[in-house]
Amino acid sequence: MRGQLPGSEKEIDAVTEDLFNAEADVLYVREYHCPVCEVVAPTRLIRSGKNRVTGRDMDLRQRYEPADAEKYTVVVCPQCGHTAFLSRFESITEREIKALRQWMKPDQGLEEEPVYSYETAYARIRCAMKDAMVRGAKPSETGYIALHTAWLIRGWREMLEKDAAEGKSVPDKQVQQLRDMEKHCLSMATDRLSRAMETESFPIAGMDEMTFHYLLAALNCQCGSKETAAQLVMPLLRNRQTPPALRILAEDLRDELRPRR
Ligand SMILES: [Zn+2]
Known part of the structure; x- marks a missing residue:
């Protein structure tokens, strides 16, 4: 039995409309130039300083309000279908x-x-993965896309869980399906980023070596590979050069890795 009665349809509609308007208010349209077919690809982005950070997850995903930033990471060309993250869309090679x-x-x-x-x-970020595969992108790029896909799916699930808590009808099956999809993407990100560490030089996916090691440790922890996670995080705790903010994250992760009684 639910703890409280759901609001009327009208109330729910009004709240949904408010959320929609709050998100629309922090967006603007920017035009990108498609290097594949030369047309202009308009895309919605978040105005800087307008979205509030409300928290951070162990794997460095930042939570925002009112707009989930993970929804606005990708540019899609309306003509040829070229799709990539903002920083990659225009800067691809002739090959x-x-x-x-x-x-x-x-x-x-x-x-x-x-x-x-x-x-x-989700449809947009899936096209970005397909695009990267066709381009033969490095493991760091496909790993980065898989990681952001996991973050997007997590935001989606959290929204549905919030809806359910507020009395809206949400199928349990859909929440479980999103949980499974997130797990799959995290595992793919872990695999690709591990490969990137072996074959590419730093900075990888825009991260310095320490941040990257921390992220990979967190991902291994989330995927159940606790031994690998510990091997990656312990050197960060021993190293005097580890920046204080990263050290705090590493300490939390070490605590997470301790066997529970
Ligand atoms: Zn194009």
Whole structure:
């Protein structure tokens, strides 16, 4: 039995509309230039300073209000379908452009919307992964996309759990499905980023060596590989050069790795 009665349909609609408007207020449209087909790709971004950080997860995902920043990370070309993270969209090599011209198909029914739903944002980030695969992107890039996909799915699940707590009807099956999808993406991110550490030089995915080791430790912990997590995090605790903010995270992770009584 629920602890409280759900609000009326009208109340729920009004709250949903307020949330929609609050999110729309922090967005603006920026035009990117598609290097594959030369058209302009408009995309919605978050105005700097308008979104509030409300917390951080062990794996460095930041939570924001009113807009989940993970929904606004990807640019999609409306003509050729080239899709990538903001920093990669325009800066791809001639070889990558050639591969995309050969293999990408304009899709995808991804219309620009005033506010991206989680369904839309998920479809966009999936296209970014497909694009990276076609380009033969490095493990650091596919690992980074998998990590952000996991974060996006986590935000989606948290929204549904909040809806359920407020009395809206949310199928348990959908929440479980999102949990499974997140787990799969975290495991993929761990695999790719581990490979990146062996084959690429720092900075990797925009991170210095210490931050990267911490992240990989946190991901291994989340995926149940506690021994690997400890091997990565303990040197950070022993190293006097570890910055204080990262040390605090590393200490929390070490506590998380301790066997529970
Ligand atoms: Zn294009």
